[in-house]
Every structure is written in C-alpha cells, then in structure tokens.
Amino acid sequence: MAHPPEGSRPEPPDVLPGFEHVRRSWNATHAAYAARILPGEYYVTKSEEGIYTTLGSCISACIRDRVSGIGGMNHFMLPASGKDEPAAWTASGLGAATRYGNYAMEHLINVILRNGGLRKSLEVKIFGGGRVLENMTDVGNRNIAFVREYLKTESLSVVAEDVGDIYPRMVVYFPATGIARVKRLRSLHNNVIVSQEKAYIDAIVEKPVAGEIELF
Amino acid sequence: MTMTASELVKDIGGLVTLPDVYLRISRLIDDPKSASADIAKAVSQDPSFTVRLLRVANSSLYSFPSSVTTVAKAVAIIGTSQIRSLALSMSIANSFAGLPNELVSMKNFWRHSLFCALIARHLARQVRGCDPDTLLTAGLLHDIGELVIFNRLPGQSRDALLLVLDSQDQLPVHQAERQVLGFGHDQVGGELARLWNLPPLLEECIAHHHVVADARRHPRQVALVHLANILALMAELDTFDSADVPPIDPLAWELTGLDADCVEPAVREAQVEIAVVEQLFT
Numbered sequence: 001m002a003h004p005p006e007g008s009r010p011e012p013p014d015v016l017p018g019f020e021h022v023r024r025s026w027n028a029t030h031a032a033y034a035a036r037i038l039p040g041e042y043y044v045t046k047s048e049e050g051i052y053t054t055l056g057s058c059i060s061a062c063i064r065d066r067v068s069g070i071g072g073m074n075h076f077m078l079p080a081s082g083k084d085e086p087a088a089w090t091a092s093g094l095g096a097a098t099r100y101g102n103y104a105m106e107h108l109i110n111v112i113l114r115n116g117g118l119r120k121s122l123e124v125k126i127f128g129g130g131r132v133l134e135n136m137t138d139v140g141n142r143n144i145a146f147v148r149e150y151l152k153t154e155s156l157s158v159v160a161e162d163v164g165d166i167y168p169r170m171v172v173y174f175p176a177t178g179i180a181r182v183k184r185l186r187s188l189h190n191n192v193i194v195s196q197e198k199a200y201i202d203a204i205v206e207k208p209v210a211g212e213i214e215l216f
Numbered sequence: 217m218t219m220t221a222s223e224l225v226k227d228i229g230g231l232v233t234l235p236d237v238y239l240r241i242s243r244l245i246d247d248p249k250s251a252s253a254d255i256a257k258a259v260s261q262d263p264s265f266t267v268r269l270l271r272v273a274n275s276s277l278y279s280f281p282s283s284v285t286t287v288a289k290a291v292a293i294i295g296t297s298q299i300r301s302l303a304l305s306m307s308i309a310n311s312f313a314g315l316p317n318e319l320v321s322m323k324n325f326w327r328h329s330l331f332c333a334l335i336a337r338h339l340a341r342q343v344r345g346c347d348p349d350t351l352l353t354a355g356l357l358h359d360i361g362e363l364v365i366f367n368r369l370p371g372q373s374r375d376a377l378l379l380v381l382d383s384q385d386q387l388p389v390h391q392a393e394r395q396v397l398g399f400g401h402d403q404v405g406g407e408l409a410r411l412w413n414l415p416p417l418l419e420e421c422i423a424h425h426h427v428v429a430d431a432r433r434h435p436r437q438v439a440l441v442h443l444a445n446i447l448a449l450m451a452e453l454d455t456f457d458s459a460d461v462p463p464i465d466p467l468a469w470e471l472t473g474l475d476a477d478c479v480e481p482a483v484r485e486a487q488v489e490i491a492v493v494e495q496l497f498t
Contacts, residue, residue, distance in 0.1 A: 187324035
C-alpha cells in the first residue's frame, strides 16, 4: 500500500453493514485507519484497516480468514457469577454467566463467515485477561479459561496470545495481514480502563442477552 | 471561566501543607548560626519522622558500614542537606493522603515516582554537577501535580486519560491534559513547588520534565529527570523497547551527555531496589 503524501490521508475504507456506528480515526504510526471498539463491542472488516481496543481483565479475540483476510475483533468479559448460581462456571459453558462470552464469540465468528470467511481458514489470536487491580478476585483468569475452552470446543486454533499478567493492554489488529500489536499500558490507566469494563458488565447484567444465537 | 494552574494550586493551599518537621529543618539549615545538633533536635521532636529516618539511614539506600542508632549520628552521616531532602520526600506522601482521588491508587502513583527517583539518582552519579540525592527528591516529586488535578478536576482528568487511550496511547498524558484542562500536571506541580518555596532546582525539574527546552536555570537536572521519567516507565512495564514508552527528547541526551548505554543498567538496578524502597516510603 502506497503511503499518502504528508498532510493528506485517504478516505476511510468501506464499512461493512452493521458497523457504521463504530468510530474510526487515522493513525499516523500505522499509516492506516483504525476502528475503536469498547467493552461489549466488536468490529469486522474486509479492508486494510486496523481495529483497536484497551483491555484490563476483559478478553479480545482477534479472528480472521487467513486466505481472504476478512476478520475482526471483539471485547468481552464474563460477569461475576451470582451467589444463586454456584454452577455458572462449570466447564461446558451452559451456565448463565458464560452466555455473554458465547454471545460475543459467536457474533464475531458468524459475521466473519457471513461476509465470506471460511471456517476452515480461521486463525485466532487472544489478548487480555490481566489482573490489573490488586485485592480483586482474578476475573481475568476466568475470562482466559473461558475463551480457551470455547476455542477448543469449536476446534479453532490459537496462533498467538498475550494474556494474564498484571498489565492493562492496548491491542491493534490488522485482519488483512493478521498482524497484532500489543502494548502494555502504565498503571496510571488502570482505574479508567477498569471503570469502563465495569460499566459494561453492569449494563449487561441488568439487560440480559435475549434470544438464541444463530449458528452456522 | 477556565482556571489556570496557579489558581488551582492556590485553591488547594489549605488542604495540602508541608509538614512542620520539614519547615523547621529547612529553616535551621538555611540559618548559618545553627549547628547539626539543632537539626537533630528538630528531627527528634517528630517521633514518626525519627523512626522513618533511622529506617532509611539503615536501609540499603545508604550502605553505611555500621548501624545508625541515633538521630545525631544519622544527621552527621547523611548530612544536613540530605536530611532536608529526606524529610521532604518522606513527608510528602503523608501530606497528600488528604488529597485522595479515584483515578490512580496511591500505591501505583508512588511506585512510578520511586522508580523515577531511583533512576534519577543512579544517572546523576554519571553526570557532572548533578547531586544524586537532590535528583532522588526531584524524581520522587516530579508528578506531584497529577495528584492535585486528579483530586480537584476528576472529570476532566478522566477525559484527558480517555483521550490518551483513544489516541492508541500516541498522545502523551501532559498534552491530553493541556487539551482538556488547559494545563498539564507538570505545570500544576511547578506552581505547587513555587507556592511551597521549594528550591528552584526542584521547581524546574517538576515543571519542565516533559518539555526540557523550557528549563532556564537547571537544564541538566531537568533533562535528567526527563530521562528518568521515561526509564521509570520501562522499569514499570518491564520493557527495553523504546516503542513501548514515550519518546526521549534528544535534547535530554545532549544536556546530560548520557547515551542509550545507560538505560539498561539504570532500569535493572531500579527494578531490584524498588521492593526495599517501597516499604520505606509508604
């Protein structure tokens, strides 16, 4: 891709239906547009553009068809299980809490497949699940365990990952090439990132996922 | 409508004050008639400061051959001017406990400051005209303005941090603060140092650690704190990749005469020292 001359930038690439609301901005370092996703959101593209997000204890799965280059990223976490749901975290993901994870993963995969991606060509990278707050139960680890189990069940292989540890992360992913750049963020950002994630999880707990997910 | 950095600082003047022990020691040191015995006496009047001073004097931070058991001995060995910086450093965390905020935990805030302090002290040993203990204090205080704006302007401070994240961490925090608040934590810290009559060297290091070219009287020390701040982020993030941290101003290399070879030893040493020092200062 030719770099545009200094001071000018190309028009943003076409956006797939359903993602018109996602804010995209020009990134000088990567000389490309990048879509910004927040907790609970996802984005899929067929173009040469990036997708980025910041992760505390949340997980982002970056999935693409390695042949056609169509792919995307999600950003999710599982809510803490309520006291009345002791079995919510059992392995097979049938508990109410894991529905949010399944929902996030299936939506991302389904939209990739609906736009021409082939299941047999999918490759996956996973990021996040940090233990960014001390004295907090390790929700990051639970999210990591969930996504690993999910991908195993779906027979999708993970080609790269950077999960766990104590740092929040900034992830930029380019589905066209499969390149993901992960940057650890300083602890100054911990509380802002955690509060964004908390606002998301509080919102989904209040308004549960409705309906069944269509499987391909 | 919009507030300036100096108005903001005047606003908190009554909330955060320098502890009496620092002011007393400071006055005695500036007084040519006072002897080190007077200073030891002033220290002894503050029991909690005495205890912490002895802990510091006996720690690996100062590798004295024998144990330091009395204040008089501590003052004699550490030196009166260093006692002043120690008093300042050790009391400042306490005085800011009255200025809580929800954006950064005190532990994480002081951890970064301590990394910067240890690295500034390490680098100062290699730079002519830089006193390691003064630079330790400068490093410890460099971000003090952050605690002021996080407490007084929490919503705007949060917006500034969100702007940094939205920029893919490309926009530096102090620039995001200028965009949202009209001034940065560096400028606020400088105003606070001036209000407190801290030595001009400390004031400049705090005020200009992001914009080295603005330093007037102590450019070399300011440049050193600029370097130490970025190396402190490397220590925290456990990385030596310069793409993981904000860029170093080339002027800082020029003014200090240091080069990239100094980075790794300084960062590694600080990563070892931090555990001990964190206990002393919290």
